[in-house]
Amino acid sequence: MMQNDYTKREFLKLLGTGSLGIFFMSFYSFDDFMDDDFLLLTKDDEKYENYRNSFNKRINKLPKYIAVCKTDVAVKKAILFGTQKKLKIAIRSGGHSFEGFSNIDDGLLIHLGLMKNITWLKDNNVKLQPACLLQEIYDNFLPKKRIIPTGSCGTVGIGGLTLGGGYGFFSRKYGLTCDQLYRVKMIDYKGNTIDSDQDPDLLWACKGGGNGNFGVITELYFKTYAAPQSFSGYRLKFSNLTTEKFISVIKLWFKSTQNLPKEAFSAFVLNGKFLTILFTNYEANQTNFEKNFTELIAQANEYKPMKNRNLAAALKNYYGIKTPIYFKNASAGLYDGIEDIEAGLTKLFEKVTATRGTIYQINTLGGKINEVKTSDSAYPHRDINYLSELQTYWDSRKEEGKFLKAFEEIQQLLRSLGNNKQYRNYPDINFPEANSAYFGTNLARLQQLKKKYDPQNIFDYPQVIK
Ligand SMILES: Cc1cc2nc3c(=O)[nH]c(=O)nc-3n(C[C@H](O)[C@H](O)[C@H](O)COP(=O)(O)OP(=O)(O)OC[C@H]3O[C@@H](n4cnc5c(N)ncnc54)[C@H](O)[C@@H]3O)c2cc1C
Missing domain, CATH: 3.30.465.10 (Uridine Diphospho-n-acetylenolpyruvylglucosamine Reductase; domain 3)
Known part of the structure; x- marks a missing residue:
């Protein structure tokens, strides 16, 4: 695929580098990669679409240029190109940002997808x-x-x-x-x-x-x-849930996860009226582990333990879908315990089950995460035990409106319960006071550092720290 002449000329003039060459490559592949370290794409280039697309098909941003970089030198060139052209810059590594923050309309996307050493x-x-x-x-x-x-x-x-x-x-x-x-x-x-x-x-x-x-x-x-030597997964399934059963099971789940060993993790996943609870554990001696959730096992419709599996094989089970999909996911609050959502459980169940494709999930945090002081890292939520997320998936662009409406209604409900702490890696473009929700008392220091490292706000996206 040939770079268009305009791009090549312009680029060489601005940066005074050597030839860009003619590049052939396939998306996310090292095969046949250029002998240079840098590929600059515009909308006219055949590969532009491949590099523009992100994991979330809902996001549709059109950068003016995409700089695919293979080395630090290439990244420097790309940044200088962007600043000389007075472009805002977005950065992409794996391209999984829920809200497409690793892309930018009319700006420069610095694509690091090949920097994998x-x-x-x-x-x-x-x-x-x-x-x-x-x-x-x-x-x-x-x-x-x-x-x-x-x-x-x-x-x-x-x-x-x-x-x-x-x-x-x-x-x-x-x-x-x-x-x-x-x-x-x-x-x-x-x-x-x-x-x-x-x-x-x-x-x-x-x-x-x-x-x-x-x-x-x-x-x-x-x-x-x-x-660890091995890894165990314990899956409990509950079908045709009623509101009463949902409430009794979620209460039990919070109780069962209060004193898990540090080697354990659990997720509560409500998908329509179908609930899956997962426990994992990699302690060397796991003989008593199921005692943590015997009451839940008694209530489940199906229980499947998979004990002492080879770690690599077990982890592959959780790699998930690899190809881009239409979805909206967002943090749905960080909780100390059930008291943070208890008042809204009936409505929550009603709303989550009203729209097929909507999933409400809670994951365990705690343990070592909470042993770091809030002031010792920009991540602030060190006293929190649970992270929840809301997810919704659909098949084609025309269905989007219905799913997003249902999603926002659930978010409003959770906000009305006072949930205003959120996880930065599960962002939502619509969070009010988003950066306070992500960074809490650490926001002020992050704002000072933005001034120090990027005073002209060259690096930009809708929720950039300002
Ligand atoms: C299917 C799926 C599963 C997930 N599972 C988990 C999970 O188990 N645990 C968890 O914690 N999170 C999980 N996440 C959330 C994930 O952590 C975030 O989406 C994360 O930001 C993705 O990183 P990325 O490099 O793939 O994405 P990108 O879209 O490339 O980047 C995400 C953000 O980071 C910035 N960024 C990326 N690289 C750089 C860089 N080199 N320098 C400066 N800024 C950069 C981007 O500008 C953007 O704002 C999941 C997300 C998805 C879609």
Whole structure:
């Protein structure tokens, strides 16, 4: 595929670099990649669509340029190109932002999708480039018997996940993904590299507050942990729920999850009148684990334990869908316990079950996540035990309105119950006071750091820190 002449000429003039060449490549593939490190696309280029598209098909943004970067040098070139052209810049690693914050109308999209290097360092530390996908990390780490606590969905990028927090099966034991970071490198709006070893503010900000706000993070350094020997999953299913049964089961679930071991995780997933409860655990000795939820087992229509599985095989079960889909997902409140939603349970059940495709989920947090001080990372919700999320899925663009209306009604209900803390990695464009909801008392420091790293607000998206 040939770069159009206008783009090539303009680019060479602005940056004084060597030839861009003629590039052939397939989306998210290293095959046949250019011998240069940089690909600049406009709407006229054949590959523009592939790089523009994100995981959420609902999002339809049209950047003026897409700079596909393979190296830090390429990222610098792209940023300087953007600033000279006076363009706003959005950044993409894995492309899984719920609200398409990794794309921008009429601006420059810096696409890091090919920056996927994994470099092992001494003491089992590891340096990751931002577009390593979670399944690529597991594939590389597990044969070495190492893990970092990340999410479960295989196609999420480590860049966005870490910079907004990052939680999953291993977080109650080891903390959030961002808690494992000990160093980052960022290229700022002037094209300068900032190393958090020389600037600790940057590391603090990137622990939960770094998504698209300050510059392009190109290197993330993590400590890692010994992988557990095995992994067990326990799935309980409840069908044809009534309101009464829903209320009694959700109360029991909160009770059952209060004192789980740190190696355990649980999710409560209401999908129409069908409820799935999942427990996972990777303790070496799990003999008494089911005692935590014997009362729930007694009420379930179906119970399926899958014990002591090979870790890699078990994790693959949770990689999820890989191809783009139409959806709206958002954080639905961070809870201390059932008291945060108790007053609205009847209405919640009515509303979630009224529209097919709507899912209300609660996940356990707590454990090690809560042992970090609120002021020690940009992620602020250190006293919280549960994270809920609302999801809705549909098949074609014309169905969108109906699903979004039902979604917003449930959000209004949850807001009326006083839920105003949200998880930054599950954003919603419509959250009132969104950045206060994501960052709480840490917002003021993040705003100061925005002034320090990006005073002209070159890096931009609808909920950028200002
Ligand atoms: C199917 C699915 C499953 C998920 N599962 C989990 C889960 O188990 N646990 C969990 O915690 N979260 C989960 N998430 C949420 C996920 O953490 C966020 O969507 C995350 O931001 C995605 O990162 P990304 O790199 O794939 O996305 P992107 O869309 O590329 O980026 C997301 C945000 O980060 C910014 N960003 C990305 N890379 C950089 C960079 N290098 N420098 C600066 N800013 C950058 C972008 O500008 C954007 O604002 C899930 C999301 C989806 C869609």
